[in-house]
Amino acid sequence: ALVSSTPMLQQARKQGYGIVAFNVHTLEMLQAVVDAAEESRSPLILQTTVGTVKHLGIEYIANAARTAAEKARIPIALHLDHCQSFELIIQCIRAGYTSVMIDQSMHPFEKNVEMTKKVVEVARALNVNVEAELGKVGGVEDDIHVDEDMASLADPNECQRFVELTGVSTLAPAIGTAHGIYKGEPNIDFQRIEAIAGIVEVPLVLHGGSGIPEAQVKRCVALGMAKMNVATELKNAFTNSLQRFFVEHPNDLDPRSYMSIAKTVVKQLALQKMELCGCTNKA
Numbered sequence: 637a638l639v640s641s642t643p644m645l646q647q648a649r650k651q652g653y654g655i656v657a658f659n660v661h662t663l664e665m666l667q668a669v670v671d672a673a674e675e676s677r678s679p680l681i682l683q684t685t686v687g688t689v690k691h692l693g694i695e696y697i698a699n700a701a702r703t704a705a706e707k708a709r710i711p712i713a714l715h716l717d718h719c720q721s722f723e724l725i726i727q728c729i730r731a732g733y734t735s736v737m738i739d740q741s742m743h744p745f746e747k748n749v750e751m752t753k754k755v756v757e758v759a760r761a762l763n764v765n766v767e768a769e770l771g772k773v774g775g776v777e778d779d780i781h782v783d784e785d786m787a788s789l790a791d792p793n794e795c796q797r798f799v800e801l802t803g804v805s806t807l808a809p810a811i812g813t814a815h816g817i818y819k820g821e822p823n824i825d826f827q828r829i830e831a832i833a834g835i836v837e838v839p840l841v842l843h844g845g846s847g848i849p850e851a852q853v854k855r856c857v858a859l860g861m862a863k864m865n866v867a868t869e870l871k872n873a874f875t876n877s878l879q880r881f882f883v884e885h886p887n888d889l890d891p892r893s894y895m896s897i898a899k900t901v902v903k904q905l906a907l908q909k910m911e912l913c914g915c916t917n918k919a
């Protein structure tokens with residue numbers, strides 16, 4: 637069965653490694669990251685955005701993830717990424733999601749607290765993990781666009797107060813990363829991560845995982861980032877492999893041909909990310 641992501645993330649934070657949460661958009665992408673996690677014995681978080689929930693349908697996603705969890709010998713959680721709607725969160729939990737993100741980072745602190753608390757109250761009784769965001773992560777994620785000059789970093793004292801007030805089980809503080817691929821390098825505020833981790837005990841979540849140089853990912857994880865979200869790199873790898881396939885084999889129209897290749901490409905990338913975060917052989 638699908639498991640809550642809370643225990644696996646707490647263990648990761650305690651032991652100083654990170655679990656990778658992969659945003660998947662198709663059955664093949666889901667299968668590819670499950671294969672990678674199985675092969676490397678890594679705990680896994682499957683993640684879908686609101687856009688993907690609308691695209692595939694909650695039940696299709698939940699059932700595919702459940703099937704994967706039943707067959708796999710590793711723990712698998714299913715997480716709803718960046719959701720602003722309380723109603724959709726409830727629907728996803730009812731369908732079997734074991735982890736949800738209530739993203740009210742666009743609102744003032746008090747409103748963020750209020751909405752997050754509301755979700756925590758429901759989720760706690762059902763053993764569902766809750767993630768919330770403080771500060772604003774920049775970049776583009778589905779239909780959430782945050783311009784660079786609108787992005788803001790999380791305040792450590794607010795992080796501590798937020799966790800106390802809401803009882804949230806995981807916190808995503810904005811610390812300088814952004815959604816999508818960076819133009820240069822991200823400008824990560826490592827001192828801020830250290831300050832937050834020093835006063836916040838819950839596992840911290842690193843958003844904007846695509847494109848962060850490896851050494852910087854390792855530093856973030858060592859400082860307490862116990863979950864890293866990877867969306868854009870995985871999506872690009874999947875789609876680029878299809879583009880290459882059709883250039884090389886314009887007459888092969890069998891989905892099983894090009895999807896098998898795309899699956900292998902996604903699996904290899906997933907293995908790299910899990911190795912990087914240190915979660916291999918932790919399941």
Ligand code: 13P
Nearest residue numbers: 816843844846865867868
């Ligand atoms: P990237 O698209 O940069 O990998 O960010 C992923 C993310 O934070 C999803 O919530």
Ligand code: ZN
Nearest residue numbers: 777843844865
């Ligand atoms: Zn994100």
Ligand code: NA
Nearest residue numbers: 814816844846
């Ligand atoms: Na990124």
